[in-house]
Amino acid sequence: MTASRNRVALWVAGAAVALLAAAALRFGPAMPPRPNAPPAGPPGAWSAEDTLGKGESLAAVLGRGGLGGDDQTAAIRAAKTIDPRKIPAGMQVRFSGDSTNGADPRPMDIALLFSADLTLHLVRDGNVWSSREERTPWLTDTLVMHGVVHSNLYDAVNAGSGDLATKKARAELAWAIADIFEYRIDMSRELQDGDAVRAVFERSRSPAGIEKIGAILAAGLERSGAEIQAIRFAPRGEPKADYYDQDGRSLRAQFLRAPLSFRRISSVFGMREHPILGEWRSHKGTDYAAATGTPVRSIGNGVVLFAATRGGYGNSIDVRHPNGFVTRYGHLKAFASGVRTGSRVSMGQTIGYVGMTGLATGPHLHFEVLVGGVQRDPRTALKSNAGPPLVAREMAAFDRARHDAVNELDRAAGVVRAPAVPSH
Ligand SMILES: [Zn+2]
Structure with missing residues (x-):
């Protein structure tokens, strides 16, 4: 049984218990003061407010609002769009009806105020219940x-x-x-x-x-x-x-400028630290500090030339691109599934995950752009990376x-x- 099924089952069981409890409590010990519908007062349209208590079932609130067991079951069944796991404790419930002489005293409309922008109405016509969503638009x-x-x-x-x-x-x-x-x-x-x-x-x-x-x-x-x-x-x-x-x-x-999405690294670093480790000149590569497991993406379409362990690089991938550039990604924790020598990769595709295999003192991605087999500063190598112009x-x-x-x-x-x- 899945967790969500379990929850539904518990909720259904809870609802049944609450149904009995609601019936019993009419004559039971004192409850916190709650509105009961229909209220005494002059005949005519009436309404009453209630709140779903913590750990309380919807049936319990409906019971307090004047619905008998059959009505509770029918009203809940009509509320098809309700996810019982998402009913917020503290949800307001508004009952309304008509107490004109001779009218059915039961509520005709029960408004469940799920959130500021969603109200679900349970509407009664005789003994038949249906539901209707009322959404307040976003601006x-x-x-x-x-x-x-x-x-x-x-x-x-x-x-x-x-x-x-x-x-x-x-x-x-x-x-x-x-x-x-x-x-x-x-x-x-x-x-x-x-x-x-x-x-x-x-x-x-x-x-x-x-x-x-x-x-x-x-x-x-x-x-x-x-x-x-x-x-x-x-x-x-x-x-x-x-x-x-x-x-x-x-x-x-043709190329993304970075092998890690800014979205990923900025969230890892609390959007404060400037994630730079090491220097190009001393290093012949660019290091991106990132949490272990951060997805590494191929900066362009290409073919995987190499995907294996290689000395200080640890787990590394070389991708050859259509313009002859090769990009290299090192210290990976793991390769993405399906990425092996000879496989085709597309721009932005996740090819591996940040790690610290090989010679690395902390989790980071080592990235290189090679032109004619020689490491080049990506800032220079990718500088002329401009897209096609609009047609005239x-x-x-x-x-x-x-x-x-x-x-x-x-x-x-x-x-x-x-x-x-x-x-x-
Ligand atoms: Zn490095």
Whole structure:
């Protein structure tokens, strides 16, 4: 029996016990004061509020609300979309009905207030119960963020995103920006104090205050005074929008700039430390500090030349790419399944996991780019890694989109468009 089945079984058993308990307690010892429906009072529409206690079953609350055993069973059965494991303790329950003379005194509508954006109504028609979900929409607005890099991208975005209420949303924004530029910039190594980042992006908020980052409409990354822009644009005939730089060149390219996703290493390092170990000159390679087991990705399409243990490199993989470059990944804890000499790998594919095999004093990835068998600094070797340009007939539309996007990037940080149309 699986864990979830167990829970359902326990819940069903609990519900049965609670049904009996609810019946018994009508005449039993004193309970905490709870509303009972229907309340005494003048005839007409009535409503009463109750709360699901900790460890209490839904049936118990329904019983207090005036439902007999058959009604409880039928109402719970109608609530098909309820996951009994997810009923939050403290959930509010609102009963309403009609106490006009001659009317059925039982509740006609039981509202289960699951969360700020979801209410489930149990509705009675005679003895037949059905359910209906009522969702309060999330609202989406558009914001501008400006940040200056002092230690790393995350800190820059975090400090520049005062309008985002949650730390999680600020991390999501930093990761989304890193993803957009991941073919151009190794965010963990190539940013310097004084570089700047800015973005126009959508943010969705639930009535309960949950925040999510939506589309990044445009972003800019300024390094040593020169900005690379990322403009979201959908060429005609393309199924979806993608990012282009200010010259209309795709921000996708033949190679990723880093063998570890910024998302992975920044979360490991608490988004504070600058994860650099060792130096290129002394070392002929680039070291990425990361937790053991962090996925290592091939930076481009290619064929595995070598996947085995090799001296100080420990478990290592060489991948040959179509342009003749070879990339090398060392100190791996393990190889990803299916990765062996001769296998084809694609850009971004996980080929192994960070470890400390071979000559390594702590878990990290040793990464090399070899050109003609000689190790090259990836910052130089991958520098001309630019994607294809937009076709000429798209340039007029792109220029208009870019003009609008840059106007927005230039605006002061904050909300630049209030929610217009409810989404979600
Ligand atoms: Zn190394």
